[in-house]
Amino acid sequence: MSVLEGVRVIEIEGIGPGPFCAMLLADLGADVVLVQRTRSSGDITDMGDAAIHHRGKRSVAVDLKSAQGVQTTLQLIEQADCLVEGMRPGVMERLGLGPDACLARNPRLVYGRMTGWGQTGPLSQAAGHDLNYLALSGALWYASPAGTPPHTPPTVVGDIAGGALYLAIGLLAGILNARTTGRGQVVDAAIVDGAAHMMNLLLALRASGSLEIERGASMLDGAHWSAAYRCADGHFVAVQSLEPKFYAVLLERLDLAGDPDFARQYDPGSWPRARQRLADLFATRSRDEWCALLEGSDACFAPVLDPEEAARHPHNVARGVFSTRDGMLQADPAPRFSVSSPERPRRIPRRGEHTIEVLREAGVDEEQLRGLIARGAVASVRR
Numbered sequence: 034m035s036v037l038e039g040v041r042v043i044e045i046e047g048i049g050p051g052p053f054c055a056m057l058l059a060d061l062g063a064d065v066v067l068v069q070r071t072r073s074s075g076d077i078t079d080m081g082d083a084a085i086h087h088r089g090k091r092s093v094a095v096d097l098k099s100a101q102g103v104q105t106t107l108q109l110i111e112q113a114d115c116l117v118e119g120m121r122p123g124v125m126e127r128l129g130l131g132p133d134a135c136l137a138r139n140p141r142l143v144y145g146r147m148t149g150w151g152q153t154g155p156l157s158q159a160a161g162h163d164l165n166y167l168a169l170s171g172a173l174w175y176a177s178p179a180g181t182p183p184h185t186p187p188t189v190v191g192d193i194a195g196g197a198l199y200l201a202i203g204l205l206a207g208i209l210n211a212r213t214t215g216r217g218q219v220v221d222a223a224i225v226d227g228a229a230h231m232m233n234l235l236l237a238l239r240a241s242g243s244l245e246i247e248r249g250a251s252m253l254d255g256a257h258w259s260a261a262y263r264c265a266d267g268h269f270v271a272v273q274s275l276e277p278k279f280y281a282v283l284l285e286r287l288d289l290a291g292d293p294d295f296a297r298q299y300d301p302g303s304w305p306r307a308r309q310r311l312a313d314l315f316a317t318r319s320r321d322e323w324c325a326l327l328e329g330s331d332a333c334f335a336p337v338l339d340p341e342e343a344a345r346h347p348h349n350v351a352r353g354v355f356s357t358r359d360g361m362l363q364a365d366p367a368p369r370f371s372v373s374s375p376e377r378p379r380r381i382p383r384r385g386e387h388t389i390e391v392l393r394e395a396g397v398d399e400e401q402l403r404g405l406i407a408r409g410a411v412a413s414v415r416r
Contacts, residue, residue, distance in 0.1 A: 035062020050196030051119030059089035060366035094385030094412035101410035143207035151223030163191035170228035179249025195227030257308035268320035269337035
């Protein structure tokens with residue numbers, strides 16, 4: 034039995050963090066019903082059969098611009114534990130699917146709203162994307178070396194970590210509360226909020242005097258023992274030997290123990306020369322050669338891998354971190370559970386594949402179903 038078996042999620046089709054959040058819930062066993070448009074938007078955001086973030090969901094195609102489509106969606110919401118939507122503030126209200134309308138039909142519903150700027154505030158109606166929200170939250174500041182424009186891995190820190198994961202936590206907390214109190218509520222998950230919240234460990238370092246505002250001047254972004262280095266073959270390796278006992282292992286493995294340039298681990302004045310020497314040293318061998326010397330030791334070392342290399346790495350293979358399904362490389366569900374481990378990822382649905390199945394479950398009779406299809410309020414396809 035999966036950990037979220039019996040939890041019903043209604044997801045209103047969107048892009049980015051909302052669909053990812055719903056995928057995470059589906060990975061953990063929730064029944065996620067994806068309410069999609071009756072036709073594809075045809076733009077870059079519609080990935081079709083490659084939409085990994087839709088795996089494990091059931092697709093219902095509904096015209097939300099029709100009154101019957103809205104009423105059909107409200108009928109689905111009556112049986113749901115939570116709803117996920119990622120529209121600009123006010124759009125769901127104009128469709129007739131805002132929190133008031135949905136909670137009136139299902140008072141126990143947890144209504145999850147995923148945006149970049151949040152439902153309120155002077156920027157709430159402005160367009161934006163991952164990099165913008167990280168910039169305003171302060172989380173982008175330490176993202177790159179001093180003297181270079183700040184940049185992060187696309188979508189990972191903002192859309193996914195600051196957005197999708199915070200929405201998932203909010204939804205699950207709301208469901209627990211609703212099961213205790215019988216009362217649902219709205220979860221306002223904004224990427225700018227989540228990204229700022231994730232900075233609390235860095236802010237603690239700042240408050241303790243271990244992190245400077247200036248980029249490249251502190252332990253985690255300036256020290257020679259916390260950096261990535263280019264190897265002779267053009268690949269990279271990463272070291273982060275924070276504690277003295279791990280730093281000692283690094284120096285011993287590199288034959289640098291006792292070298293005066295590396296004697297003062299936490300002295301910023303010694304970092305530039307030590308960093309240059311490590312850069313010169315790592316440039317003398319290939320990544321594989323450095324892996325043979327350092328990987329698996331307490332030097333706090335790892336090779337920098339691209340996604341396909343990561344899928345082939347023995348550690349990831351042993352843990353089953355990745356799999357190939359439908360001809361696509363995917364990361365398998367996380368985290369792991371000792372008793373209720375989720376199954377392997379389920380397939381990606383076609384648009385409208387489960388319309389008839391889901392509407393029948395919701396109590397729509399055959400005559401009503403035929404009428405909805407005939408009028409274009411819903412659409413159905415076969416796999």
